[in-house]
Amino acid sequence: MSRIYDAIKRAQSERAAQEKSKDNPDFERRRTKRIHLRVPVYVYGHGAHQEPFHEEATSLVVNSHGGLLTLSTNVRSGQQLLLTNRATHSEQACRVVRLARRHRKKLEVAVAFTEAAPAFWSVPPPDTPQAA
Numbered sequence: 001m002s003r004i005y006d007a008i009k010r011a012q013s014e015r016a017a018q019e020k021s022k023d024n025p026d027f028e029r030r031r032t033k034r035i036h037l038r039v040p041v042y043v044y045g046h047g048a049h050q051e052p053f054h055e056e057a058t059s060l061v062v063n064s065h066g067g068l069l070t071l072s073t074n075v076r077s078g079q080q081l082l083l084t085n086r087a088t089h090s091e092q093a094c095r096v097v098r099l100a101r102r103h104r105k106k107l108e109v110a111v112a113f114t115e116a117a118p119a120f121w122s123v124p125p126p127d128t129p130q131a132a
Contacts, residue, residue, distance in 0.1 A: 034063045039121050040086040043071060045079060056086075060108070064118040066094060070106045075099070081111060085120060092120045 039059040047053050053073050061068040075081070079096045098110035113120070 034061050037062050042084040044082040062121040064116045066112040069109045092117050
């Protein structure tokens with residue numbers, strides 16, 4: 001009898017957690033908060049026939065584990081890329097995790113870093129309250 005009771009309680013708990021995530025617009029499944037930030041980057045990779053390419057691009061949304069870029073070069077899901085922050089010249093390896101054509105000539109490309117890199121985007125620190 002207690003196994004049935006435990007299963008019912010577990011199901012109720014899971015259902016409540018799902019409802020909480022639907023009802024709370026601030027609920028975030030990502031490991032780190034996304035920030036809308038335009039950062040100019042160079043993107044390096046290989047095209048469909050293994051020819052190397054580079055492109056100047058700009059981020060739309062960033063976090064410590066990757067970002068969303070607009071590219072005119074066709075890339076594929078899973079493809080390895082190298083990003084260079086044009087302001088700091090820091091480099092970060094990443095892979096393409098999602099593609100979407102939102103603009104006529106540009107792709108929105110979601111990339112995931114091979115390892116967390118919170119300093120890559122040079123995100124400004126959040127405003128801290130001033131003591132009066």
